């Protein structure tokens with residue numbers, strides 16, 4: 055979930071509502087019986103707990119490498135004044151031989167500004183066809199930590215039933231959508247898909 059730190063590196067700073075006086079907790083669930091085949095494809099980032107320099111129109115493209123538990127991931131976001139920015143990374147299921155396999159990933163992202171970052175994130179829950187809730191945590195000095203949560207959708211908005219599920223999932227891991235930032239995907243802001251790909 056640190057892909058946008060790369061995009062953010064071009065910006066002033068990122069602010070998180072989710073900084074805690076505790077080390078990263080290891081109690082946050084990860085989706086079990088995870089299916090890389092079902093997870094592949096496009097996801098829109100609908101909410102994120104980091105403000106990400108007000109990046110909007112953020113989407114993720116997951117492409118599975120053959121039958122491996124490994125994805126090539128591309129993330130694209132729109133930043134006012136900079137236009138659409140792209141970052142590429144690789145996300146590997148962290149423990150591909152465990153049964154049931156959990157949606158925990160070791161990921162590497164190549165920053166727009168050069169260099170790579172390694173990090174770990176998990177899909178807390180997903181139904182593959184509507185929503186995914188993603189979480190990661192970074193330890194900070196003095197036993198503090200910063201958590202990043204995101205809500206992904208297969209469409210640019212979720213239906214009410216999916217938001218009800220997502221809010222319950224967030225609550226189960228002691229997060230709240232009110233602490234997240236809504237990410238605009240309106241055609242006015244993001245333009246047409248064809249324009250973006252040029």
Ligand SMILES: *[C@@H]1O[C@H](CO)[C@@H](O)[C@H](O)[C@H]1NC(C)=O
Nearest residue numbers: 146147148149150159160174
């Ligand atoms: C992912 O990271 C964990 C912790 O560092 C390590 O034990 C595991 O082997 C890694 N998995 C892969 C597929 O590299």
Ligand SMILES: *[C@@H]1O[C@H](CO)[C@@H](O)[C@H](O)[C@H]1NC(C)=O
Nearest residue numbers: 075076077194195196197198
């Ligand atoms: C972090 O917490 C541990 C365990 O409570 C403690 O032993 C350690 O001194 C703390 N470190 C800092 C820098 O506060």
